[in-house]
Each structure stands twice: as structure tokens, then as C-alpha cells.
Amino acid sequence: MTGAGSAAGARALGALTRAGGADRGGIAAITRQALRTKRGAIGLALVLAVVLFAVVGPFVAPYSPDALVTVPLSGPSGHAWLGGDFLGRDVWSRLLAGGGALLLLAVLATLLGVGAGTAIGVTAGLVQGKTDSVLMRLVDVGLAFPQIVFALLLVSVAGARPWLVVVAVGVSHTPQVARVTRAATLDVAEQDFVKVAESNGVRRWRIIVFEIVPNLVSVLMVELGLRLTFSITLIAGLTFIGFGLRPPAPNWGVMINENRIGLTLNPWGVLAPIAMIAILTIGMNLFTDAFASAAIGVDRAGDLMLEAAPFAAEAAP
């Protein structure tokens, strides 16, 4: 529906239409529009397929994920479709059982990071002045750590525990989310409808709840999608290098690392979990990109993704 022409029109109208999702018909309409694009539909289908696999998997697995059923690192056979892992456990069964924890931790970490980041960003954007600059200085400090380094720092002393992984990854998202939501809040706060509400003497919290936040919804949705992709990447990475979920828990990240030694004998022990993680993150990325294009109305959603990329610097003082 929104071709290049109307996108350019929306940009030209500037401030009026940039108010966000409200005038474009809310999340449902944006989602429908995103799903009408090829990348949006394919992306969501990939994500749902992996989620279904991870949720239903444990119930349909032919063996227990811990049972020793075949020769270690043997290739695919009739009773072990994807062969055996380095201890002789069934790769297919472990694959079916190994996605749930990763998905759950990633969702929790994302909610924590986006929630905390939004609280900081909206506060900074609305209050401005001293509080704003103090908060943004803190955000700068947070931005000085590469996310995985920060997560490793937290995990290093307390040891690898699921809740700590959630906290570490969530907290590492916070400064970037805060930057994005602060900028979006500043954009919304200078809109005419906010000024009208202010001059009519509407209370501050009503302005926040009824004027500002509804206009941040599409920005937040895009953030959630991006951050979820990064959470999956980070948690899988932490697990892969040995600091997420401990073996013998069946987990895609753990599987990849422990079966690496047998790459030449049974590559499926590594390739199958890699494929699951890749399909999941690629699907998330495609859908988020389509959603961002629909929500913001330009075909340069890529810029937006960069803005929220794992790295982010601010050029203007």
C-alpha cells in the first residue's frame, strides 16, 4: 500500500505525520502491512516455525536428550536421523529439546532490557535539564562496554546461572534502548498535540500515558524485534563459549560447542543447531525490517537498524 511515493509524501509532511503509528492505524495495521511484504511474511513464518519446533520438540523427541543411544559421532542412520553426538546421544532428540531454554531466556532478557531502557529514555526525554544529562552520562558509560564483554564481566564472578544471563544481557541492552527512546520521546514531545495538551493544563502523567507513550509504540515494537534478535545471538554466543547454560542441559549453543571436535565425523551435531539459530535470527531480522519499513514509512529501515546496532555512537554533541 505504501509505495515509494506516499513514503516520500509522508517524509515531506514532516512533523505532522512523523507522530508515529497513531495516524497509520496502530500496531495491527502496521503488522498487516509488514506481512503483505515478502520479507515480512517469510520472516514471521521462519520465526514461528522455530518457535513451534522448540515448544513442541521436547514432547515428540524419540529419545531422552540424555540417553546414550548410538555410537559417539556416528553418522545419520535409521534410528538416529542426525547421528550421534560426542557421547553417543541422539542429535535429533537433543535438537528438539534444546531450543526452549534459549528462547525463554532471550525473551526475558529482551523484556528486561527494553523495559528498563524505555523507562530511562522516556524520563530523560521528558524531564530534560540536569536529570537528563546525568542519565545520558550513565548511558554513555554503559555504551563503553561491548555487550558481550559486559555480560562476561557479570558472569565472571557469580558464575553462569540462567537468571544472571538474563540480567547481564538485559542490562547490556539498556543504554542503547535508552538512547533510541529518548530521541523518539523528544520528537513526540515537540508535536503540536502535546503542546496543546500542555497549554490546556492537562496533568503531566496524563500527557505521558495518553499522548507520549501511544506514539512510541511503533518505535518500541521495532526495538523489541531488534533486541530479541541480539538477545538470541548473545545468549547463544555466551552458551557456546561456556557461560550460558551448563552441559548436560540440551541446548543449541552447548551442542555446537561440544560437537565441534567431531565436525569431520558427524557434522550434523554442529550444523543442525547452527541452522536452527540462523533460521531464527534471520527470520526475526527480516520481519523486524519489514515492520520497521511499515511503521516508519521509508524504505530505509536499514538506517534505523544501524542506529540500534550493537554499536552506536552519537556524533552531535
Added chain:
Amino acid sequence: MSLAATPASPGEAVPAPARRAGGTLLPLLGRRLVAGVFTLFAVSVVVFAATQVLPGNAATAVLGQSGTPQRVAQLEAQMHLDRPAVAQYASWIGGILHGNPGTSLVANQSVASIVLPRVLASAALVLIAAVVGVGIGVVGGVLAASRRSGLIDQSMSLGSLIVTAMPEFVVALLLVVLFSTTVLRVLPAVSVITPGRSVLDSPAELVLPIATLVIVIVPYIFRMMRGAMLEALESDYVEMARLKGLSVRRVLFVHALPNALAPVIQVIGLTLLYLAGGIVVVEFVFNYPGLGQGLVNAVTTRDIPAIQFLVLLLAAFYVFVNIVTDVLVLLVSPRRRYPR
């Protein structure tokens, strides 16, 4: 706010106003430096506090379940854990400022002597990857923007969406499967360089780690460059140059690209920032003896002085690159010196 920077409008390419604006540059530079020093200080406090606040005392963390009370007390004394936190911090940061980041709890040698060779190994990896990646990404982005929705544009845009989504270790292991184990066996799957030997002596072992990093960074650089160039190409002065009948190449490289210079600088800065974290997993996969692998090893063995120093080092690099990038961007785009 925008990373894909708005290129300067034509008036700003004229040197005169730029020179006038130079007056505001020095104080700005000063403020940046002060902010950078403050950030570094705060970072060091965070690094230090993280090992204090978290559940479990550092000494018991190092010794694990097996530590006898005597051994714990002995280690606490060695790590000065019996002194108040502020005094501990002061002696730690004082040591670092004097070039002595402490003694490793595991290897029984100074942290500096463990870390230094790793700095060089990682620097080789990061610099080569950055040069190759920025080269490919910038050229690709400019070409894609010049033929919008053409073959290069479409395929690189879709390719970048797919590659940016993949975790580094997925890319790394796919390369290992392709080139050193299952499909072909032309490159070493892991590096056998011992820490301390120069990594440049074994170029074959550098290929896959560098290729991984390049594959991961190119899409970001490409997308950012494409966005910046598209914006420059839509501007009035490019329209004007086209109407004058200048050749496509001239318009592209003489008129549009210089105005997208700020984004190029930012791209390089951001690439370096990304690589500071990206090396962790990639070095682990390839057993490459750099800072990232050092950090993973230190975390595995709970070598707290080494963890603290490595994290501080990576964060300092981050802050440094940030400041340099910002200053360079301000130098090439006068308009940004004024708060809007």
C-alpha cells in the same frame, strides 16, 4: 541522533563559513575529552564494582568449593580483599596508572606480560578486518546507491539482512565446515599459534578469523554507506551537477561522496567499536591468541585481576575510538558543531 548522517548542504562545502565555525571547535574538543575521561573513570568503577557487588566473594570464586578457610583468608590478603573497597579501588587504579595492573591469580605472572602479546595479536586481526571490510562495504554501498534497486542493490540489501542476523560463531563455523573440515580442507580450522609468537608469521591461520569478521561487518558498512549516499544523491547540488551534464562517475565521486565523508568516518569508527566485542567469540572459535580469547580464558579460570584489566582495556579502546570519531566528524561537517 541519526547515525546515517545527514550530509552537509552545499553551502557548507564552502571553506569560508567552515573556518569561521572553527572558533567553536576547541571548546567542543575540550568538552569531548573531559567527558571521555569521566566516562573512563566511571567505567573503571563499574569494572571494579562488578567484582565486588555480585554474590560470592572473589576469593571463594577463585578457589571454588575446594577452598579451605585458611586458603581463602590467605588469598583475600593477597588480593587486599580485607581492606575497604575504596582503598582497594585506589590501589588497583593507581597500579594501572603506573603501568602495573597486578598479578594473575592463575599464571603467577604479571597481568601486563600476559596481555601485551595478546594486544598485538588482536590489533592485527582487527586492523586487517577493518581495512578489508570498510573497503568492500564503502564501494558496495556507493555502487548500490548509484543504481538504486539494481542488481547490486537488491542482492546486497537482501544479503546484508541475512548476514547481519547471524551470530559471529555461526558464520565462523560455517566457514570452518566449508574450508577446513567437511567440504574442503584448505585452511586450518584452529590456530596453533602460541601466545607471544607473532601472528603475522602464520598468514594461513589468519584467513578464517579475518574472513569471519569481514563477513560480519560488511553488511553494516554497506547499509550505512548506501543510506548516506542515497541522501547525498537526492540533494539539490547533485541535481544541479547532473543538470550541468557532468558524467555519472564525476557526480558520484566528486560531488556526492565528499559530502558523505562524515558517514564514512563514522562507519570506520563504528566498525572498530563493533570489532572490540566481535573478537571475543571469533577468537574463541579459532583458538586465536588475542584479547578476546584471553578474556574468555580469564573468565573460565576466574582470574579476576586479568578480567578487570582486559575489560578495562576493551572499554578504554571503545571510549578512545568514540572520541576520535566524533572529533573527526566535527572537523569534516561544520554544521554539526552547532546544537540544533
